[in-house]
Amino acid sequence: MTVWLMSFPAFACALALFAVVESVWRWFTGLGLLPWLRRRTGRSLSNIAFDEFTAVVNGNKTVELEQRRVELLRRDDESDGAPPRSRVDLAEGTAFIVVPRR
Numbered sequence: 001m002t003v004w005l006m007s008f009p010a011f012a013c014a015l016a017l018f019a020v021v022e023s024v025w026r027w028f029t030g031l032g033l034l035p036w037l038r039r040r041t042g043r044s045l046s047n048i049a050f051d052e053f054t055a056v057v058n059g060n061k062t063v064e065l066e067q068r069r070v071e072l073l074r075r076d077d078e079s080d081g082a083p084p085r086s087r088v089d090l091a092e093g094t095a096f097i098v099v100p101r102r
Contacts, residue, residue: 015053019046 022044025031055061085098 015049022046
């Protein structure tokens with residue numbers, strides 16, 4: 001019994017149990033368990049824990065998580081890249097389309 005409690009499957013079961021408890025808590029309160037995660041939007045603590053657990057089991061997940069972190073830090077402005085020729089304003093319901101000359 002002691003060996004099973006210290007095993008990898010026991011850790012996976014404890015992680016799943018924590019995810020259920022956190023999901024029920026978020027459903028009732030709408031907030032996270034920890035003070036720095038008390039937002040109504042964003043990733044939950046169990047989601048982060050499952051990502052890290054999967055990274056331990058599957059090495060490719062580590063690369064994916066690192067790519068996510070890099071993309072969160074990178075800015076994506078509309079003015080970056082090629083000059084805009086056409087634009088769509090959804091608030092006004094208008095589209096400005098420029099046909100390039102040959």
